[in-house]
Amino acid sequence: MENIKIQFGFLFVILVSLYSCEPRIEMDMSQWGDNSLITNVQIMKLETQDGVKLEEYYVDETTLTGTRRVVVSSGAAVVDETAQTVIVNLMAGETITGLAFLIYHYGTKVEPLNDAPTAGIIGDLSTGPYTYRVHSADGSHTDWTITVNQL
Template identity: 35%
Template sequence: MKNKIYNYLIQSIFLMLIIGTSSCLTGNLEDIPEFNDAEITDVKFDFRYKDANSNWVDGEPIVKVVRLNVEKDVNVSEGIIEVTLSLPAPDASFTNEIRRQVSLTNLVGKFNISTAATIEPLNDAPTLGIPGDFSSGRRYRVIAADGTTTKEWTIKVNPLPEINAFEGYYQESGTLVRIGNAPDELDAEIYLQTIDSKTCRAQAGKSVFNNSGILYQIQVNADNTVTIKSDPNSVVEIFPQGGVTSTYDPATKTFDLHYHYRNGERLFDTKLVLIE
């Protein structure tokens, strides 16, 4: 009986200590201000994909996340954010094949909003944090920390840049002939960047000059001949060689290119073979 009374007293004292301590913890705290800001301060977009070369212990592919590059135009007064996205360069996992799967219909949106505010999608806007369709303007409502102030925002995502069938990393070989010198052997990884569905931009003589301003464009024609011309941003003007045809072999994904600049003083005969 004495033990029961003793245990009861101990439990009662312990309970009183908890209540007293809680009162002390909350009694002197300052009130948190109720902010009335309801802004979207930043927008981010990800793309998720399954990496066939990396598996969990159960054999399932690992889901990887790629952060897209974002340029945005924010109109705070109108509550409109216009977004232009670009894709990171390919790598061993995020290959061009995977890059071509990125579309406005499978993006993951993540927004930064005002302190202690909340956000909710309106109409058919995607839920943030999971893949959704941003192919048209989407509206969201931000509720400020005061629980009363709200603001509706429209997110407009511009069409994604095109990635044509030729874009990617190529191994360059061949020769560069400079008048009065022995031929230089070309040996470098060259990246072909999409201009349009049939045209890419490339850097000339990377392994010899490594001058990123020497640029040319290659357009693949219907008969797999290739038209070569100078890129508008090139520091020199590049021309196709006369009397020889540049070609593309779709079976081996190989370019056989012949061009020059400085009136033939820099003469290129080169092959580009797709690496990935």
């Protein structure tokens, strides 16, 4: 009797294992539609200084300084969804080097094209306009042109 219980238990485990190993249902990404849209672009720089504003940690009574992200674009960017263009204004008095784009989008990935700087990485923005490809979950993509205006 004990032997039958063990065999039944073993058979049950095998059946459950086989049932749970059936192919998974793939998610239909096309249900999300084309979401390769840019909603806003900002320009930022990194600021590092030893002032009180950046004091973050105290270790053994020693002040450690930090780096913070400072937005130097003026107002909201002008986004034209029909033409797939974005115009972003740089604040007066800011240099065009040592800056990076912050790209706000609905896509799954933003890919720089034609030697455009990678978004979020500090670089030189003086050779624009720049082209970025925004990929959507459904497999489609849209190429966007970002232009920087110096005020």
